[in-house]
Amino acid sequence: KKLDAVHRHYLPRTKVVRRFNAHPPVAAAAAAEPAASDAAVTTPGYYFREMSPWPTDVPIVEHDPAKDAHVDLVIAGAGPSGLAVGERVAKAGYKVCIIDPQPLGIWPNNYGVWVDEFEAMGLADCLEVIWPKAKVFLDSDKLGEKFLQRPYGRVDRPRLKRTLLERCVAAGVTFMTGKVDSVSHSNGASTVKLQDAGATVSGTLVLDATGHSRRLVQFDKKFDPGYQGAYGIIAEVESHPFELDTMLFMDWRDDHLAGTPEVKARNDKLPTFLYAMPFSKTKVFLEETSLVARPAVEFPDLKERLAARMEHLGIKVKSIEEEEYCLIPMGGVLPTHPQRVLGIGGTAGMVHPSTGFMVSRMLGAAPTIADSIVEQLSKPCDKAVAAGGSARPASEAEAAAMAAAVWRSAWPVERLRQRAFFTFGMDVLLKLNLQEARSFFNAFFSLSAFHWHGFLSARLGFSQLIAFGLSLFANSSNQARLDLLVKGLPGLLGMLLELAPTVGDYYGVKKEQRKAAAAERQGQQATAPAPMSTR
Numbered sequence: 001k002k003l004d005a006v007h008r009h010y011l012p013r014t015k016v017v018r019r020f021n022a023h024p025p026v027a028a029a030a031a032a033e034p035a036a037s038d039a040a041v042t043t044p045g046y047y048f049r050e051m052s053p054w055p056t057d058v059p060i061v062e063h064d065p066a067k068d069a070h071v072d073l074v075i076a077g078a079g080p081s082g083l084a085v086g087e088r089v090a091k092a093g094y095k096v097c098i099i100d101p102q103p104l105g106i107w108p109n110n111y112g113v114w115v116d117e118f119e120a121m122g123l124a125d126c127l128e129v130i131w132p133k134a135k136v137f138l139d140s141d142k143l144g145e146k147f148l149q150r151p152y153g154r155v156d157r158p159r160l161k162r163t164l165l166e167r168c169v170a171a172g173v174t175f176m177t178g179k180v181d182s183v184s185h186s187n188g189a190s191t192v193k194l195q196d197a198g199a200t201v202s203g204t205l206v207l208d209a210t211g212h213s214r215r216l217v218q219f220d221k222k223f224d225p226g227y228q229g230a231y232g233i234i235a236e237v238e239s240h241p242f243e244l245d246t247m248l249f250m251d252w253r254d255d256h257l258a259g260t261p262e263v264k265a266r267n268d269k270l271p272t273f274l275y276a277m278p279f280s281k282t283k284v285f286l287e288e289t290s291l292v293a294r295p296a297v298e299f300p301d302l303k304e305r306l307a308a309r310m311e312h313l314g315i316k317v318k319s320i321e322e323e324e325y326c327l328i329p330m331g332g333v334l335p336t337h338p339q340r341v342l343g344i345g346g347t348a349g350m351v352h353p354s355t356g357f358m359v360s361r362m363l364g365a366a367p368t369i370a371d372s373i374v375e376q377l378s379k380p381c382d383k384a385v386a387a388g389g390s391a392r393p394a395s396e397a398e399a400a401a402m403a404a405a406v407w408r409s410a411w412p413v414e415r416l417r418q419r420a421f422f423t424f425g426m427d428v429l430l431k432l433n434l435q436e437a438r439s440f441f442n443a444f445f446s447l448s449a450f451h452w453h454g455f456l457s458a459r460l461g462f463s464q465l466i467a468f469g470l471s472l473f474a475n476s477s478n479q480a481r482l483d484l485l486v487k488g489l490p491g492l493l494g495m496l497l498e499l500a501p502t503v504g505d506y507y508g509v510k511k512e513q514r515k516a517a518a519a520e521r522q523g524q525q526a527t528a529p530a531p532m533s534t535r
Contacts (some may be wrong), residue, residue, distance in 0.1 A: 045132030046245040053163035063097045063174035069096040074203035076180040078103045082209030083164035084366035087520035088260035090171035092374040099176045099326040110380035111155035117360040139437045146445045152247040188393030209344040217335040225332030227296035228356040231303045232287030234322040240284050248276035256312030328356045331426045338404035354425035371407035403516035413502045417462040420498040427491030439480040446475045
């Protein structure tokens with residue numbers, strides 16, 4: 001409720017200006033596209049193109065309940081993960097209906113990603129800006145700055161949405177315009193009710209992809225996450241001090257607060273950093289970010305800190321194209337799993353608990369979850385072919401078993417262990433003041449590329465994360481080690497408690513296999529012929 005209240009208060013004030021004529025910022029596509037901007041041509045390694053227009057012209061097909069009273073998969077939410085799963089399941093031959101208040105609406109928040117992540121998913125043409133390297137400013141003293149030799153990109157949100165929407169249309173996905181209200185389950189089917197006019201749609205499986213609003217999934221524990229808060233603007237400025245070929249990933253300096261002791265005291269206790277994307281010499285995205293806090297740093301505070309920073313850097317705004325208020329829940333408990341409603345993305349706890357990164361993780365998880373859904377939907381179909389019955393689950397027990405299998409693919413035990421470690425990292429970050437945060441990230445970005453790349457991109461397995469933690473501790477200063485020990489101990493104990501259930505048969509699969517094997521043996525014994533008498 002608190003999160004919804006914040007969104008209602010701030011998000012209606014978000015300003016979005018539509019821009020046109022975007023082209024893929026990758027070398028392979030450059031020959032087929034018009035030339036990039038002058039800045040891209042004159043700055044080696046840097047690539048910039050204007051953002052695409054929002055895809056309001058994609059001919060999506062409206063779902064007709066009278067024609068298709070029942071579909072195989074109902075998806076609540078037309079965000080990146082919902083569209084990606086919908087397209088893949090429909091492409092396998094199943095009926096998919098996606099429900100969203102604005103299927104062709106904008107995605108308001110900016111997405112920044114490591115370029116290698118989008119390249120691995122074949123989405124490099126959905127990046128509108130690429131910086132060949134990034135930079136972290138720790139302070140204005142001895143820690144100084146660190147350069148990150150890993151290309152960073154800004155997602156062309158309209159182009160990504162067009163790509164995913166067009167794939168959905170080609171695969172036969174249908175859409176319903178509306179906001180989901182509730183879901184009920186009976187006789188192996190689920191009925192999703194919309195808020196407006198009481199419309200309903202029935203499906204074999206339901207996937208909640210509504211993000212942080214968590215419309216349909218259920219929780220059996222209190223949801224108490226940390227929050228990443230950010231206030232940002234895309235602005236035309238007279239000038240700025242940033243190099244065009246370098247994305248400013250973090251700037252922890254606080255020189256700009258020397259004249260405002262109250263703000264400086266707040267920042268010493270709950271530090272924020274500047275995240276900056278230079279597009280040209282006079283155009284830039286600036287965002288003041290609280291990495292994680294509980295409760296969240298308030299937007300007016302973030303706005304005040306950004307204004308002071310801009311004044312100190314001599315940045316004079318001529319006009320604002322976009323204004324962003326961003327609040328991302330991080331960590332917290334996972335939804336009840338398994339349960340009849342499936343989940344992906346923010347609603348399923350897939351936001352990186354230590355960093356807030358999410359779009360690459362969600363898009364990366366979509367094929368795995370979609371393939372598991374396809375596998376489960378095929379089971380009743382196979383039975384129907386063999387026995388001439390219904391191609392749907394025959395009972396609630398069968399439908400629940402199908403949903404449980406999908407949850408196991410979404411959150412396998414190794415991913416649960418990984419998330420427990422990331423949540424431990426978030427617990428540590430929640431307790432760091434400004435100086436401690438600087439020391440932490442000085443050690444973090446001194447690690448091998450394998451370790452810090454893998455941590456930020458959620459590529460490290462649990463054993464690798466243990467090695468990462470030991471390496472981080474070894475690279476830290478004596479004072480930072482003491483801080484990690486003192487402030488990390490409660491979180492470490494919490495992680496161990498969270499890990500304990502994963503040591504055994506977490507999902508009860510082995511138990512069910514033993515029961516099935518025992519039942520099969522009993523059946524074989526019952527049907528075996530009686531032994532013949534030897535008399």
